[in-house]
Amino acid sequence: MSGLVVTGWGTAVPSRVVTNAELSATLDTSDEWIVERTGIKERRVGSTTSALAIEAGRAALDVAGLTGSDIDLVILATTTGDRIVPATSPTVQDALGISGGAMDLNAACSGFVYGLVTASGLLATGLSRILLIGAETLSKITDWTDRSNAILFGDGAGALVLEATEGPGDLLGWDLGSDGSATNILRCEHGSTIEMDGKEVFRRAVRVMVESSNLALERAGVSIDDIDLVVPHQANLRIIQAACQRLGVSEERAAVVIDRYGNTSSASIPLALVDSLESGRVSSGDLLLLTGFGAGMTWASAVLRWAR
Ligand code: COA
Numbered sequence: 190m191s192g193l194v195v196t197g198w199g200t201a202v203p204s205r206v207v208t209n210a211e212l213s214a215t216l217d218t219s220d221e222w223i224v225e226r227t228g229i230k231e232r233r234v235g236s237t238t239s240a241l242a243i244e245a246g247r248a249a250l251d252v253a254g255l256t257g258s259d260i261d262l263v264i265l266a267t268t269t270g271d272r273i274v275p276a277t278s279p280t281v282q283d284a285l286g287i288s289g290g291a292m293d294l295n296a297a298c299s300g301f302v303y304g305l306v307t308a309s310g311l312l313a314t315g316l317s318r319i320l321l322i323g324a325e326t327l328s329k330i331t332d333w334t335d336r337s338n339a340i341l342f343g344d345g346a347g348a349l350v351l352e353a354t355e356g357p358g359d360l361l362g363w364d365l366g367s368d369g370s371a372t373n374i375l376r377c378e379h380g381s382t383i384e385m386d387g388k389e390v391f392r393r394a395v396r397v398m399v400e401s402s403n404l405a406l407e408r409a410g411v412s413i414d415d416i417d418l419v420v421p422h423q424a425n426l427r428i429i430q431a432a433c434q435r436l437g438v439s440e441e442r443a444a445v446v447i448d449r450y451g452n453t454s455s456a457s458i459p460l461a462l463v464d465s466l467e468s469g470r471v472s473s474g475d476l477l478l479l480t481g482f483g484a485g486m487t488w489a490s491a492v493l494r495w496a497r
Contacts, residue, residue: 192358193309194496197255197350199248200463202450203235209340216336223340228426232343232451234328239271239280241346242324246285249320249348257286261316264308265293266300266323266455269330287320298422298483300455302491305479309360312353322348323455332382342383343451347459359494362409364401366488375484391428397488398432402480409492413438415476418465422481423447423457454483471495
């Protein structure tokens with residue numbers, strides 16, 4: 190059996206910044222309300238999912254010192270592909286010259302951690318290198334006239350290069366979950382925009398993040414006190430704070446980029462992770478807890494040792 194190591198990382202965001210002040214010009218809201226209730230100050234809007242994924246993927250390949258021809262598979266976690274059929278990952282595969290396969294994965298905001306666990310299984314059974322990308326253009330399924338939704342979402346992408354290694358590797362434990370009876374609390378039908386019961390999503394999100402994190406920690410054989418950095422899905426700063434409190438970890442140990450990017454669904458965990466890497470917050474040997482939740486509902490957590 191082979192384990193997994195992370196050898197490359199990268200991100201991409203559109204250049205257009207939409208501030209709370211800009212939203213307040215057309216919506217009955219304010220910077221103060223948005224910051225206090227969500228922690229979001231601005232978000233990036235524009236581009237396409239494939240273009241953001243390609244840029245983030247290329248950056249991750251560069252860090253790993255690889256080219257597309259070294260990659261056996263690209264997994265693109267997204268809810269906002271360029272089109273319904275074909276998937277968006279073949280566009281990424283072609284642009285980056287990836288010699289292997291390509292698949293999209295939709296587990297909403299849990300998609301990146303679902304992708305990490307999927308990649309781990311495929312690396313254990315024979316693949317050598319996988320490019321895992323989370324990329325979204327939520328702006329195209331956001332109703333910009335609805336103040337309860339428009340303030341939350343943004344566009345962006347993040348990517349990791351994952352390679353097989355002898356032995357157990359650095360993914361120490363994980364948990365995946367789903368509850369399809371909650372489909373109606375957060376959904377987007379074909380040709381429509383996101384509809385959400387924000388309060389109910391909030392309530393469930395904190396509970397599933399905590400339960401799922403604890404399962405992943407237990408399976409990794411570590412405790413929350415061993416975790417150097419929590420990398421949570423960035424949906425609402427208050428959800429992150431409540432989850433940290435219930436997990437028994439200081440919120441100082443959580444990676445937070447929601448102030449700059451809003452909720453970017455599948456892209457939010459890699460955006461937060463790479464931000465922490467690039468700002469020197471992560472050292473070799475650190476233990477990271479990645480945890481996300483999203484529409485479905487789905488949830489996913491992983492304990493990752495940072496070995497670089
Ligand atoms: N600006 C000003 N007022 C707003 C507003 C806005 N952007 N959006 C809603 N309001 C109003 C509401 O109309 C309501 O007014 P009322 O009391 O007169 O009815 C009041 O603010 C309170 O609304 P409420 O929905 O109770 O606020 P909240 O504190 O629950 O915050 C969310 C709303 C959406 C920010 C919050 O519920 C949330 O983040 N939920 C989770 C959403 C999420 O994470 N989704 C993605 C999951 S992956």
